[in-house]
Amino acid sequence: MLKDHRELLVRFQSLIALALMVLALSLLSDTFLTPQNGWNILRQISVNLCLSLGMTLIILAGGIDLSVGAVLALSGAVAAGLLKTGVAVTPLEVQLQFTVFGAIVAGLLTGAAAGLFNGWVITQFRLPPFVATLGMFSIARGLTMLWTGGFPITGLGPDFGFLGTGVFLGIPMPVWISGVLVGALVVLTRRTRFGRYIYAVGGNERAALLTGLPVNRIKLGVYTLGGLLAGAAGLIVTARLDSAQPNAGLGYELDSIAAVVIGGTSLSGGRGSVVGTVLGCLIIGVLNNGLFLLDVSPFWQQVVKGFVILAAVAIDKMSSRET
């Protein structure tokens, strides 16, 4: 009976933590539990949610990606640059003026290509994901600087801006985008063969290989998806600011890893869920928002966030030791 209770507690730890935080902040701040603040939190977490969804798949498959923040910046910069200035094809004396749709596709493909490169390096050269994605981190930051010349690309127009600041059926566009992606990834991880393979590869890569699963292809797919989602996050950030900043996404990889871990996904792979990551993002978002409303210094916010991550990992370790 006691064991049942403990299992229930472990299973719903993220949800319980979120509920307690919401309760505490509602009592401490008059403005916390208002519809406007609720939308505000959802809008704020949408970028981290996009990154964390990709990170969830990668960590579930036993990997890690330290390049998502840099890929976010690169994707946003590529989309903004193509939209603003296009590409000159000098030999043909023509210029390709990208449409908003074209810029979005280019941004997403840039992210996917960076992810594919990560997967290729990891599977072909057997490099640890930590090292391979650290390399991509540097490559993507450098490419972003080269592409932008170190200056922000601004004035992207209202049509592109709608992605980040628009509202459709009363719901902000970033929330729509991240919501649709959450739905798609829940289906992918729960209802498709590819999703089950991700868990199998992360749980025991050698066993997965011996049972004949195409481990390398699965890893390639997972890293490509991670890059694609980082690209989507880059588009949201760029559209929201109406500007592609060369330094966008600095430190975002850590926030996304934190959200995944707080959401109960095991850093050793094979265990966790997309819904858990959504809760992890919400916990971080509510924490940031609540501490801000309570006028807590941003420096203390960092300290508190660090302790929350440590607590989440400690609980995860304790629960996996018991099971």
Place this chain on the structure above:
Amino acid sequence: MWGRRRWITGTTVAAGTMVLLYFLPLFHVVPLEQARQRAAVAVYDPVEFVDWFWTEQLIPGAAEAIDAAELVATVQQDRQLARETHGRRVGLGGAYYFFVAGSGRIVSVDRYSVGLALCDDQQQIQVLLETGPIFGNAVRDGTGLLDVNDFANSQDFNALSAEINRRIEQQVLPDLRTGAAIGVTVRFVGCAEILDEGTDLSPLRIVPFLVEMP
């Protein structure tokens, strides 16, 4: 069987993509020369903009400035009231601005400023007209004639401030520096930038953009 299914799927996806790209093209092809001309028109030139702003908005807008003597009197009575009634706040920071005009008698001259007493019977310096070098955004933000949202980015907006300050240093301040002598009366229009609550407002430091001396 599998091969046929794959072929049908592939063909359907390709056809769908082509239809999508027909209605939602990724890009338009334009002659390079036309694109260059369009880009040249869109280039922002702060010097050109300030040329227009100076003659069309700033000088005519001087009529909107508050009287310096009135402001100084209010500041002496209640600094908070002066900020609320005559001050202009920009953004979320604590800085605020006064857009002022007036005339006074020169009572001090040093390397960086000219001190004025606004009343005949006053010997104390009530206003300091800065004589350079000029830094900050006093005139750009103090007049209320320019809005950051009208510019593509903050770089363009900052370039505007640099150009206004350069023009003040080159076109306004040389006359003030050479003509400044104790007892001379000066008529001025300019802006004061108050960076925080702790800034001393006595005397009021003003960046002038219009100076007239007999």
